[in-house]
Amino acid sequence: MQERSHKLSRRKPWFRLSQPWQLKLSLLKTLVQRDLEARYKGSILGNLWPLLNQLSQLLIYTYVFSIVLQVKLDLASMPNGNVSFSLWLFAGLLPWNAFTAGLLQSANSLVTQPNLVKKVVFPLRLLPLVPICSAFIESLMGLAILVLLVGFLSQDLNPALWLLPLAWLPQLLLSAGLGYLVASFTVFLRDIPQSLVVIVNLWFYLTPIVYPAHVIPPPWQHWVLWLNPLAAIVETYRDLVLVGEMQHWGEWAFATVLAILFFLGGLWVYQRLRPAFADVL
Amino acid sequence: MITSETQSLAWQSESAPQPSDAPAIVVQNVAKCFKQYQHPSDRLKELLLPNTSKAQLFWALQDISLEIPRGQTLGIVGRNGSGKSTLLQIIVGTLTPTRGQVQVNGRVSALLELGSGFNPEFTGRQNVFFNGQLMGLSRRAITAKFDEIAAFADIGHFIDQPVKTYSSGMFVRLAFAVATSVDPDILIVDEALSVGDEAFQRKCFARIHAIRERGGTILFVSHAAPTIISLCDRAILLDRGEMLLSGTPKTIVAKYQRLIYAPPSQVNAVRKEIYQAKLAEAEKVPAATSPPGKRRSHDSDRDSSQDNSNGKGQGSVDSELASLESYDPNLIPSTTIAYITKGAKIHNPKITTLDGKVVNHLIARRSYIYTYTVEFLQPAQRIQFGMLVKTISGFELGGSAFPIAPELADEMTTGSRVMVQFRFQCLLQPGVYFLNAGVSGIIDGESLTHLARYIDVAMFRVYAADDGYGTGIVDLLIDPTCTIAPASAEDQP
Numbered sequence: 001m002q003e004r005s006h007k008l009s010r011r012k013p014w015f016r017l018s019q020p021w022q023l024k025l026s027l028l029k030t031l032v033q034r035d036l037e038a039r040y041k042g043s044i045l046g047n048l049w050p051l052l053n054q055l056s057q058l059l060i061y062t063y064v065f066s067i068v069l070q071v072k073l074d075l076a077s078m079p080n081g082n083v084s085f086s087l088w089l090f091a092g093l094l095p096w097n098a099f100t101a102g103l104l105q106s107a108n109s110l111v112t113q114p115n116l117v118k119k120v121v122f123p124l125r126l127l128p129l130v131p132i133c134s135a136f137i138e139s140l141m142g143l144a145i146l147v148l149l150v151g152f153l154s155q156d157l158n159p160a161l162w163l164l165p166l167a168w169l170p171q172l173l174l175s176a177g178l179g180y181l182v183a184s185f186t187v188f189l190r191d192i193p194q195s196l197v198v199i200v201n202l203w204f205y206l207t208p209i210v211y212p213a214h215v216i217p218p219p220w221q222h223w224v225l226w227l228n229p230l231a232a233i234v235e236t237y238r239d240l241v242l243v244g245e246m247q248h249w250g251e252w253a254f255a256t257v258l259a260i261l262f263f264l265g266g267l268w269v270y271q272r273l274r275p276a277f278a279d280v281l
Numbered sequence: 282m283i284t285s286e287t288q289s290l291a292w293q294s295e296s297a298p299q300p301s302d303a304p305a306i307v308v309q310n311v312a313k314c315f316k317q318y319q320h321p322s323d324r325l326k327e328l329l330l331p332n333t334s335k336a337q338l339f340w341a342l343q344d345i346s347l348e349i350p351r352g353q354t355l356g357i358v359g360r361n362g363s364g365k366s367t368l369l370q371i372i373v374g375t376l377t378p379t380r381g382q383v384q385v386n387g388r389v390s391a392l393l394e395l396g397s398g399f400n401p402e403f404t405g406r407q408n409v410f411f412n413g414q415l416m417g418l419s420r421r422a423i424t425a426k427f428d429e430i431a432a433f434a435d436i437g438h439f440i441d442q443p444v445k446t447y448s449s450g451m452f453v454r455l456a457f458a459v460a461t462s463v464d465p466d467i468l469i470v471d472e473a474l475s476v477g478d479e480a481f482q483r484k485c486f487a488r489i490h491a492i493r494e495r496g497g498t499i500l501f502v503s504h505a506a507p508t509i510i511s512l513c514d515r516a517i518l519l520d521r522g523e524m525l526l527s528g529t530p531k532t533i534v535a536k537y538q539r540l541i542y543a544p545p546s547q548v549n550a551v552r553k554e555i556y557q558a559k560l561a562e563a564e565k566v567p568a569a570t571s572p573p574g575k576r577r578s579h580d581s582d583r584d585s586s587q588d589n590s591n592g593k594g595q596g597s598v599d600s601e602l603a604s605l606e607s608y609d610p611n612l613i614p615s616t617t618i619a620y621i622t623k624g625a626k627i628h629n630p631k632i633t634t635l636d637g638k639v640v641n642h643l644i645a646r647r648s649y650i651y652t653y654t655v656e657f658l659q660p661a662q663r664i665q666f667g668m669l670v671k672t673i674s675g676f677e678l679g680g681s682a683f684p685i686a687p688e689l690a691d692e693m694t695t696g697s698r699v700m701v702q703f704r705f706q707c708l709l710q711p712g713v714y715f716l717n718a719g720v721s722g723i724i725d726g727e728s729l730t731h732l733a734r735y736i737d738v739a740m741f742r743v744y745a746a747d748d749g750y751g752t753g754i755v756d757l758l759i760d761p762t763c764t765i766a767p768a769s770a771e772d773q774p
Contacts, residue, residue, distance in 0.1 A: 030414050030420075116397070118397075119391075120375070121389070278377075
């Protein structure tokens with residue numbers, strides 16, 4: 001009752017979610033906050049840990065690839081130097097790590113919380129989304145480091161950074177769709193999380209992350225870039241952060257369509273299997 | 282399939298107002314089948330490709346139909362595994378019925394398991410907010426209620442400590458406080474209140490009463506017969522997934538207790554009997570359901586039964602009480618121990634009415650005779666006979682040990698038999714009680730010793746003679762009155 005009167009007294013904004021949706025959104029926010037908090041609960045550095053993790057990764061790559069192996073890579077927008085390969089690698093790893101960490105954890109999101117599934121009535125659809133959002137938020141810290149470094153080295157912040165949400169769209173939709181799929185299957189098949197680890201490992205080398213896409217033999221190149229939405233996402237990240245210009249519109253559009261299909265399919269399967277979750281867990 | 286509907290209920294604070302005469306809960310032909318698979322993946326196959334079932338079926342609920350009017354408090358009793366929790370989970374919406382429909386009108390708060398949404402790493406405060414949000418409250422609404430919740434839980438500064446540091450009592454307090462803080466239209470309580478200390482239980486019941494007074498509908502599962510009788514307007518008896526009977530709490534609880542004390546070999550017979558009673562009942566004109574808000578403690582039969590304190594008779598015995606006073610062959614202790622048999626044996630311990638009818642269902646405040654026969658196996662002197670009444674937990678309530686009547690021979694010879702009778706008034710609150718029997722005396726010229734001592738030779742159940750304002754174990758024949766007190770300056774707080 002209180003909420004309603006408050007709502008009336010407020011000026012109506014141009015866009016307003018219906019109240020159930022607002023509640024769901026704020027619950028998702030709380031769930032993600034809890035997830036992030038719980039991860040570093042009791043540690044002294046707390047939420048600095050994801051930042052330190054990302055930073056240490058970047059330092060290791062710089063040491064191994066730029067100082068020890070001295071891999072060179074020419075990037076149009078960057079001053080020619082030894083660090084560019086490690087930045088390029090890091091830019092590719094950011095979406096990949098967010099994707100895999102979110103996916104692997106969402107596979108377990110239902111089976112590790114049977115209480116929430118069986119004893120509490122609440123929108124169960126939110127559960128697999130929680131680890132995906134958490135992983136994404138952690139990757140944003142790495143992204144911030146990357147953007148700052150690139151800006152520092154090139155003495156310029158490229159305007160293409162505003163387009164980053166375009167890369168996030170297929171990334172999040174794909175993660176959520178696959179997350180729904182693996183979370184619901186894991187309820188019935190506990191082998192899913194283990195097999196996911198294997199699949200993700202194979203997938204990693206099928207995606208041009210540690211090697212540039214143009215070194216793939218030409219007949220294969222096309223297939224990899226178009227059929228692997230992750231390849232398109234990784235390329236989009238690099239385009240926007242390092243190149244400063246979107247060079248893979250086609251691949252991006254196709255990946256987004258694929259991601260939407262995966263999302264709808266995953267959600268459909270999840271909703272179909274949902275009534276049985278409580279019976280099995 | 283209604284689940285999405287039920288699910289969203291807690292999640293729709295703007296749900297369309299229901300007509301006020303619509304029942305709070307309607308359950309129609311609900312059945313729940315759990316499928317048991319050799320391998321969990323078979324279930325996945327079946328869900329995605331129907332008609333390829335490899336499952337063994339287990340029907341946890343069969344054809345349950347139930348209509349709970351707004352404002353009614355319904356008790357659900359049944360043995361373990363009878364489907365009580367499954368039914369509640371289906372009504373709440375965490376389980377989906379295999380068949381049938383459930384319609385729930387109003388905001389539901391379920392205490393299926395206290396604190397299931399709690400995370401032990403977080404503080405009480407954080408968990409209150411999280412649980413409130415799980416139940417569909419906005420953060421603002423929870424903030425407004427927080428002080429009330431904290432006051433009810435009454436755990437002091439622990440509210441800002443991680444929940445893992447709580448004692449189980451504190452945990453329960455907080456969980457209950459949160460669950461009932463949402464002002465539910467329908468409260469569902471699943472045996473959750475058996476935890477927590479007495480004082481807190483009373484507080485919980487006070488809150489449940491408050492929800493009831495406000496016109497809330499309550500579903501209540503408990504094994505505690507007095508709670509069901511005192512709290513509920515109606516009760517149902519579930520057994521093996523079937524609804525055996527629905528009726529007044531008193532009759533349901535009586536049938537239920539017959540069922541639980543039946544030895545395994547007779548369970549089926551008892552079930553059949555209850556079932557037939559139900560069919561017979563159905564042939565009669567269906568009794569009008571008592572309107573919501575009517576409280577059992579004001580039933581009209583209270584006055585007629587109250588004057589029966591002096592045993593049977595007086596012609597005012599109402600038929601319900603008369604039928605309660607009976608012998609249940611299944612109500613026999615499984616814990617009988619012949620503690621000592623050294624020179625005497627005790628035969629045939631039983632309770633009879635003053636007319637000599639053998640009973641083990643007793644009506645409070647009436648008089649009965651506890652009797653047994655002693656057979657002496659060798660000569661004995663200075664004989665004393667004893668009895669003792671105990672609670673289920675073994676607490677000794679009262680007894681007697683009296684010397685053999687002087688007109689009988691002081692010395693018993695081998696093979697002589699004595700019938701002992703203890704007349705007593707059943708000044709006990711409703712419940713189950715156990716009896717001991719014993720004989721002591723001197724044999725072989727030794728000192729006074731037990732000749733025979735039997736623990737739990739008989740048990741009996743006591744029913745309230747009225748609608749029972751009494752509490753505790755012993756009925757002190759309290760006669761409460763109250764009048765308006767004149768104002769007085771001497772009043773001390």
